[in-house]
Amino acid sequence: DQQVKQNSPSLSVQEGRISILNCDYTNSMFDYFLWYKKYPAEGPTFLISISSIKDKNEDGRFTVFLNKSAKHLSLHIVPSQPGDSAVYFCAASRSGYALNFGKGTSLLVTP
Amino acid sequence: DGGITQSPKYLFRKEGQNVTLSCEQNLNHDAMYWYRQDPGQGLRLIYYSQIVNDFQKGDIAEGYSVSREKKESFPLTVTSAQKNPTAFYLCASRVPGREGNQPQHFGDGTRLSIL
Numbered sequence: 001d002q003q004v005k006q007n008s009p010s011l012s013v014q015e016g017r018i019s020i021l022n023c024d025y026t027n028s029m030f031d032y033f034l035w036y037k038k039y040p041a042e043g044p045t046f047l048i049s050i051s052s053i054k055d056k057n058e059d060g061r062f063t064v065f066l067n068k069s070a071k072h073l074s075l076h077i078v079p080s081q082p083g084d085s086a087v088y089f090c091a092a093s094r095s096g097y098a099l100n101f102g103k104g105t106s107l108l109v110t111p
Numbered sequence: 112d113g114g115i116t117q118s119p120k121y122l123f124r125k126e127g128q129n130v131t132l133s134c135e136q137n138l139n140h141d142a143m144y145w146y147r148q149d150p151g152q153g154l155r156l157i158y159y160s161q162i163v164n165d166f167q168k169g170d171i172a173e174g175y176s177v178s179r180e181k182k183e184s185f186p187l188t189v190t191s192a193q194k195n196p197t198a199f200y201l202c203a204s205r206v207p208g209r210e211g212n213q214p215q216h217f218g219d220g221t222r223l224s225i226l
Contacts, residue, residue: 004153034214043115043201043217044154089153098144098169099215101153 003027004092006102013109019077021105023090026071030092034099035064035075038087047088048075080109114138117202117218124189124196125226132187132221134202143185144203144215147171154201160185189223197225 005024013019021035031052036044050057050064050073057064063076077084087106091099115136124130136143142161146154156169160179174193179185185204189196199222203215 002153006153009151036217041120041199041220041222043117043203043219046214046216049214091154098156098159099154101146101155103151103153 001026002102003030004090004100004102006088006090006105008105009103010106010108013080013107015082015109015111016079019075019080019084019107019109021075021077021088021090021107023073023075023102024071025073025092025100027092027094027100028071029094030100031095032093033064033066033073034091034093035062036089036091037084038089038104044089077107080107082109082111085109115202115204115216115218117200117221120219120221122221122223123226124223127191129188129190130196130223132189132200132202132223134185134187134218136183136185136202136204136216136218138204138216139182140204140206140216141182142205143179144205145169145175145177145185145187146201146203148199148201148220157187157200196223198223 034049035047038044048062066073087104089104090102093099118133144159145157158177160166176188201220202218205215206213
């Protein structure tokens with residue numbers, strides 16, 4: 001059963017605007033959440049993470065928000081750039097063990 | 112440069128044959144992982160190893176086998192028992208989480224196809 005869900009398979013955003021990628025999870029034991037970015041035929045690249053003791057983590061243009069009560073997290077990219085076009089995977093783990101991945105959201109940033 | 116090397120990038124197998132995918136890391140990470148990605152799917156865990164000479168089954172271990180004789184190496188064998196082996200295989204490693212969570216670092220993957 002999918003414990004991490006990314007319900008939007010794709011998202012298209014204009015360059016310079018905000019991209020918001022969403023992720024829901026079902027396992028309340030998850031305590032660590034990550035976002036990975038992936039280009040075709042390459043391995044995922046770690047982007048940003050957040051611990052369950054926080055509700056926000058920011059790194060440059062990327063911010064991850066965590067709403068534990070709703071079991072929801074989101075990744076905000078501001079401003080979006082064409083080079084951000086990729087598949088973004090949300091992942092979660094319990095106690096630092098194996099990651100559970102969502103199916104990914106394909107982001108297209110248009111000029 | 113430190114990193115994870117997967118080889119080969121593309122691999123072809125005849126039905127009924129076993130094939131081994133290589134994964135080597137020089138990051139001095141204790142934990143290593145194998146994932147499988149299918150089109151439109153997320154990454155699914157096949158096997159993982161927290162330390163040398165120890166490994167655990169993941170969610171889809173049937174038809175696969177691994178070994179962890181050295182810290183830097185975690186080869187994955189796709190056996191003939193795996194009925195649908197065509198996929199993109201990703202290897203990852205990380206520092207175990209005792210001192211806080213650390214992200215997994217991934218190799219560039221091996222695409223396995225059946226002839």
